[in-house]
Amino acid sequence: MVSNTDSIENYSTNIQKAIKALQRGEMILLFDLEGREAETDFTIAANAVTPEYVRWMRKDAGGLICVALDSEASEELGLPFMADIVREANQCSTALHKIVEKGGDLKYDSRSSFSIWVNHRDTRTGIPDNDRALTINKLGEIVEKTLNGEEIHFGSEFRTPGHVATLRAAKGLVHERMGQTELSIALAKIAGITPAMVVCEMLDDETGRALEKGDAKQYGKDNDLVFVEGEEVVEAYDIWLKSQ
Ligand SMILES: O=C(CO)[C@H](O)[C@H](O)COP(=O)(O)O
Numbered sequence: 001m002v003s004n005t006d007s008i009e010n011y012s013t014n015i016q017k018a019i020k021a022l023q024r025g026e027m028i029l030l031f032d033l034e035g036r037e038a039e040t041d042f043t044i045a046a047n048a049v050t051p052e053y054v055r056w057m058r059k060d061a062g063g064l065i066c067v068a069l070d071s072e073a074s075e076e077l078g079l080p081f082m083a084d085i086v087r088e089a090n091q092c093s094t095a096l097h098k099i100v101e102k103g104g105d106l107k108y109d110s111r112s113s114f115s116i117w118v119n120h121r122d123t124r125t126g127i128p129d130n131d132r133a134l135t136i137n138k139l140g141e142i143v144e145k146t147l148n149g150e151e152i153h154f155g156s157e158f159r160t161p162g163h164v165a166t167l168r169a170a171k172g173l174v175h176e177r178m179g180q181t182e183l184s185i186a187l188a189k190i191a192g193i194t195p196a197m198v199v200c201e202m203l204d205d206e207t208g209r210a211l212e213k214g215d216a217k218q219y220g221k222d223n224d225l226v227f228v229e230g231e232e233v234v235e236a237y238d239i240w241l242k243s244q
């Protein structure tokens with residue numbers, strides 16, 4: 001789990017709780033940063049997801065169910081950023097160059113982390129809880145295999161378009177970008193689990209906006225879920241990096 005040169009005691013109590021929860025295959029709540037999205041995402045390892053977790057996410061979180069992937073694994077799997085794909089596809093439709101995301105488009109970051117949307121080939125429509133759980137589990141499995149140096153064939157297992165968004169983490173992780181894409185992968189690395197993490201934003205049923213941080217914290221208390229902030233993750237990630 002946590003590497004030999006690393007000790008869980010090096011981290012804050014809250015991060016220790018988050019690491020242990022993730023290692024047990026449980027969900028945590030992950031807030032990014034005030035002034036960024038200021039969103040809290042349900043966060044859990046892809047290989048721990050069940051149809052019940054997908055149901056919980058869509059009913060109680062309500063945001064987009066995505067799978068964040070480690071940068072190295074994304075490279076191995078051949079998953080580019082969606083914005084790069086659309087830029088290339090401009091040859092098919094010249095309208096695309098006007099649509100594709102460019103610097104300054106996002107109000108909270110310099111770019112999004114979206115890669116392609118996929119379904120596992122054993123799903124039917126791809127959207128029911130069991131279909132999405134299968135796609136998510138299989139993404140976790142293929143990331144694990146690719147990082148173990150096993151031979152993989154992404155296209156034989158998955159098709160696109162699909163119903164699960166993949167997100168590609170920045171190479172420099174939280175030092176390059178502070179989205180839940182990078183924060184969740186940093187936590188996976190610290191916890192020593194497969195760096196394929198499901199994230200889903202918590203929305204407020206009354207306002208339709210991102211759930212306020214205070215309300216998300218309270219939800220965590222009520223449901224026994226650890227609440228972690230981006231800044232705590234960066235601090236822990238730096239400790240982890242030094243120990244490698
Ligand atoms: O927009 C998103 C996808 O629904 C979410 O905010 C998710 O947390 C991943 O994005 P980011 O890394 O930018 O926070």
Ligand SMILES: [Mg+2]
Binds near residue numbers: 037
């Ligand atoms: Mg977002």
Ligand SMILES: [Mg+2]
Binds near residue numbers: 037039041179180181
């Ligand atoms: Mg986010």
